[in-house]
Amino acid sequence: MSILTATRPLDRVADFPAIPDGWAYLDTAATAQKPQPVIDAITRAYDTTYATVHRGVYQRSADMTLAYEAARRTVARFIGAGSENEIVFVRGATEAINLVAQCWAGTQLKAGDRILLSMLEHHSNIVPWQMVAERIGVAIDVLPLTDDHRIDLDAMERIITPAHKLVALAHVSNVLGSVLDARRATEIAHAVGAKILIDGCQSVPRIAVDVAAIGCDFYVFSGHKLYGPTGIGVLWARPDLLEAMPPYQGGGSMIDKVSFKRTTYAPPPGRFEAGTPHIVGALGLAAGINYVESIGLGAIHAHETALVTATREALSGINSVRLYGPADSAGIVSFTIEGVHPHDIGTILDEERVAIRAGHHCAQPLMESLGVDATARASFGVYNGPADVEALVRGIERVTRIFG
Structure with missing residues (x-):
C-alpha cells in the first residue's frame, strides 16, 4: 500500500493560513498551527x-x-x-x-x-x-x-x-x-x-x-x-x-x-x-x-494514527533509520539516522520544505535511557496528509544520500 493510499486526509489544510502550499509542517507536538476560526x-x-x-x-x-x-x-x-x-x-x-x-x-x-x-x-x-x-x-x-x-x-x-x-x-x-x-x-x-x-x-x-x-x-x-x-x-x-x-x-x-x-x-x-x-x-x-x-477527536486520532503507520512503514525500509516508540503511537514519530546528528537531519529537511523537531525535546532523562543525545521528531496535525509523509520520506532519503 503506497503512502498516498495509506490514509484519507481530513482536507483541513485550507483552514490554516500560515501553512503555504508545499510546506510540510510536522512539528505539531511542539505547537499547533492556528485555524482561521481561532x-x-x-x-x-x-x-x-x-x-x-x-x-x-x-x-x-x-x-x-x-x-x-x-x-x-x-x-x-x-x-x-x-x-x-x-x-x-x-x-x-x-x-x-x-x-x-x-x-x-x-x-x-x-x-x-x-x-x-x-x-x-x-x-x-x-x-x-x-x-x-x-x-x-x-x-x-x-x-x-x-x-x-x-x-x-x-x-x-x-x-x-x-x-x-x-x-x-x-x-x-x-x-x-x-x-x-x-x-x-x-x-x-x-x-x-x-x-x-x-x-x-x-x-x-x-x-x-x-x-x-x-x-x-x-x-x-x-x-x-x-x-x-x-x-x-x-x-x-x-x-x-x-x-x-x-x-x-x-x-x-x-x-x-x-x-x-x-x-x-x-x-x-x-x-x-x-x-x-x-x-x-x-x-x-x-x-x-x-x-x-467540529472535526471529532475520533476522526483526528484515526487520521493521525494512519499517518504514523504510513511513516513508520516507509522509514522502516531504510536500513540506517532507527524508530522509537510503539507502533500505535499517537501522532508522533521519533527517529535517528545512523551517523547523522538530528540537527543535520532537520536542516536538510528544512531545505526540502519539511519542518520537524530535532533535539532532546525537553526530555533529557529519556534521551539518556534511549542511549542517544537527541532524536528527530515528526508530529502530525489535522492539516497533514499523505503528501507530507511522502515529502518527509523523500527528505530523509536525501539525508542518507548526502551522508552516505
Whole structure:
C-alpha cells in the first residue's frame, strides 16, 4: 500500500493560513498551527469586543465577562469536568504543574514522603517536583519503560508504596507518542492513597479525555498545542483539592477582602487567577476546542494514527533509520539516522520544505535511557496528509544520500 493510499486526509489544510502550499509542517507536538476560526475569534475579541472582565459595570465589560466564563465552561465540558469552577486558567501546562507543586505538594508533603514520575516525562513534569523535593526533603522515584517504550504500569504496581503521596505522568509522551492507560495508573496510585497528576499536553489534541472517567486528581494542558493561542493553559483539579490549596500568587481578582490586618481569598478558581487574565487567550482556546470538536477527536486520532503507520512503514525500509516508540503511537514519530546528528537531519529537511523537531525535546532523562543525545521528531496535525509523509520520506532519503 503506497503512502498516498495509506490514509484519507481530513482536507483541513485550507483552514490554516500560515501553512503555504508545499510546506510540510510536522512539528505539531511542539505547537499547533492556528485555524482561521481561532484567528477570527482572537481578532474579533481585540478588534470589536475587547474589554476587561470581572470589574466593569459597563455593558461591554459585562459581555466580555460572560464570554470569558463561557470559555471556562467550554473547557470543562471538553474534558468531562463536573463544573467550570474546577477549571483554572493559567499560562500553560508548565505553570499548572508548578501551581500544583507549590500549592498542593509544597503544603501537603513532608520529609520522608515520595513522588513517583516516569522516565519519559517532559522537563516541566520533572523540575517542579525536584524543586519541592529539595526544599522539603521528599524523595523522587522513576518508573521504567516497557520494551516498546510505554510507561511500565506493571512496574508501577511493584514500586509504589504508601510513602508515595503523588504520582505525575504524561498521558501521551511528547517524544514517543506512547499512550498511558491513565485509568489504570490512577487506580494504582489511589490504591496506596497517592494523588495523581496527568500531563495532557499531547493527549487533548489527539484523543478524547474524560477526567471523571479517568478518576485522576489533577489534569493539565496547554492551549497552543490544541490549535489555540500561546499563553493560555488549564489546570483541572478535584474541587476538594482546590478548596484546600492556598493561592499561588497575590494580586487583584483573587481576593475576597483586603485590609492591612488580614486578607481573605476568593474561592476557586478565582483564588488562583491573580491579576488581569489572558482574556483573549481564553476565548481563543475555546475557539480551538470548538474547531477540534467540529472535526471529532475520533476522526483526528484515526487520521493521525494512519499517518504514523504510513511513516513508520516507509522509514522502516531504510536500513540506517532507527524508530522509537510503539507502533500505535499517537501522532508522533521519533527517529535517528545512523551517523547523522538530528540537527543535520532537520536542516536538510528544512531545505526540502519539511519542518520537524530535532533535539532532546525537553526530555533529557529519556534521551539518556534511549542511549542517544537527541532524536528527530515528526508530529502530525489535522492539516497533514499523505503528501507530507511522502515529502518527509523523500527528505530523509536525501539525508542518507548526502551522508552516505
